[in-house]
Amino acid sequence: MPCLDNSQDKNNDNLDITFNKVEDNQQGEENEEELGTEFPENTNSDGLNDYLLARDRNRRELRIPARYNDFHIALNIEPNEPSSVEEALKSENSKNWLSAMAEEMKSLKDNNTWVLVPKPKSCSVVDCKWIFKIKEEDTSKRFKARLVAKGFTQKEGIDYTEIFSPVVKYTTVRIILALTAHFNWELKQMDVKTAFLHGDLEENIYMQQPDVFVDKSKPDYVCLLKKSLYMSNAGSPHWEALKWLLKYLNSSANRGLMFSKCAKGVNLTGYVDSNYANDRDSRRSTTSYIFTLCGSCITWKSQLQQIVALSTTEAEYIAATEALKKHFGLKDCK
Template identity: 30%
Template sequence: MKSEMESLLKNDTYELVELPKGRKALKNKWVFKLKRDENEQLTKFKARLVVKGFGQKEGIDFDEIFSPVVKMTSIRIILGMAASMDLEVEQLDVKTAFLHGDLEEEIYMEQPEGFEVERKQHMVCKLKKSLYGLKQAPRQWYKKFDSFMVGHGYKRTDADPCVYLQRFTGGNFIILLLYVDDMLIVGKDVSMIRKLKADLSKSFDMKDLGPAKQILGMEITRDRQAKKLWLSQERYVERVLERFNMKEAKSVSSPLGNHFKLSRLSCPTTQVEKDKMAGIPYSSAVGSLMYAMVCTRPDIAHAVGVVSRYLSNPGREHWEAVKWILKYLRGTSKLCLCFGGSEPILEGFTDADLAGDLDNRKSTSAYLFTFSGGAVSWQSKLQKCVALSTTESEYLAANEAGKEMIWLQRFVQELGVKQGNYVVHCDSQSAIHLSKNSMYHPRTKHIDHRYHWIRDAVSKKFFQLRKIHTNKNISDMLTKVVQQQKFEFCRSASGLTHPSI
């Protein structure tokens, strides 16, 4: 607590004043946390002063509050680049990041508990700088950091506003990724990275973490000689299994068993059934699974997508399906997303089922993109309308994949990665024909014009939609439960392997 107060005073965060008539001082509280390193060893006891921002009034205490963070896809793409091109990857952490933001509104806060100034207990803190808990705190910090980076010659990428890039003579460059107060710095020249670190330390209170070992709960392991990098969430998965008492459960070989036929028919209908389910941590478990899926585990995307449809009223069978996914993770917790060992080529795969959702007969669209040998972007999602044929469902899925390809293509080009042709693989020949020809047909005449966007994209050669055999379509595991041999092929082809070091 004393260290936190020293940071506040050093940063000139507030001044004591009389509370103006008609204004209300916001309350605050101390929040305590234990900080651990990548080996789960206790490194720090942390105390943070947090404003109770829920008491703020819009238009008086705040206006705009949105603040971007780096996309998970951007992190994977740049780490893939680092692996293939053998780049340096360094990490920084900003101490008390939100305290650096400059406030634009007039905000008052009560004095921190335990640190009231003697004989001035009646006075309040007029905030000069942003503080944790304020609704606009993340935005003000981002604006401050963005101003620093732009002022030092870095360009904010159009594809991701939290990725900064600067090119130097001799082909050198530096890329910086920002996720609130966590930073990754990627570049060829260590001395240039050190200079950026020094410049950052002059303006912000920084902690140099050296070569990156973990980011957002993902452990980073490298083999520089083989030009490979692995992203793992083994420790996170182990904590999740322990939290839901599944650490000793018998493992299974697939994320979702064929015997599960999940639908709303399994949802509780009586109060007694609902009361029985009330004590089961369904939402918490699905949320934990979802974070693993979003970061490094595309193999559970379909299963997590299915169980997440019943968050509002889960039944016993839905909970059994969640436990099945946890059992699968128990047996595959050591799987890592591997990058490198190949050229940084962007390649896409798209697929769809037909009427797989038993409740409304909607189909599931899926895509998966690989870069530098590993999956960087994936999605498994119910379509917004009911498809009447496999051609239609595959066509709708190809549209979603095409939109993602346009963004990914723009991003890698901004990073300086050149590629001849961009290809999205699709296993439906009829959907490919429909994307190339504006033909009229009784079975396709009803398709809404918004889904014909892909025709324009293909005709302008933004990317190619190319036929692939269904046995080689690795996005197939994102649309349905597939046979074990096919599932293991898809999982391996997406870059999910055991580390070889």
């Protein structure tokens, strides 16, 4: 059984534990009373206090618990994606990475993403970096390289005034799914070749020339961006939007949309309603509408009206106007 050596200072927290063959527990109890230290009552089968074991064990002998061994296996089979240009050029897949980088640069130049200009003296220059990804396909691997701007070097109000991502509308995706289900089409998911945002910039953004692709005739020039690029480090507005999205997904995880064939053919149907003065603070009404195509829901909306309606009839007219505006944008789907 263990016994405590109380030859040290009573206020010292580092206690030496020794083992002997004494079978009586009275000696250990007396030593604890003399020290005046209270320990948890949990003890193991040998009478050794679990608190003392956890506190005084040798830190050099710590090992990862056996339940985490699977993570080592997953780490070994994970594709080796370089984190920098130097790693990509030194890897065994250097030719594939160079080809992916050249393809990305060709696409950016074809879209007139930037023009080379002399470096201004009074403006800060945003740095850029390459991000490398390996996408597993059915029979092969696809190497992708993306050029992004280092977002943490940009300041809101100076380098940009808003964040945006002009991608495809979800209504368009749902329309395609509804038509596919109705006509029993074959649907395949395809990925874009170039990660590029077609947004025009209002501010003057200067960026360093990408590594490996520096213009040898103009090595001191910088890129004046004409189009927006992805940022490698998101700002606080991005994280707030992500938090809102995760909350929404968490609350709607058990809900979904059903797309099936409609017996009535390709018909666009809309339903609209309003809730008069349901907001207690502003007394504004709520506009709600939903549109279905081939019996499948493709778009919906429920939000407060921008003005205060003075009657239920006025609230209904405002809601009907919003629904008609949406209908005119969807009427070509028939």
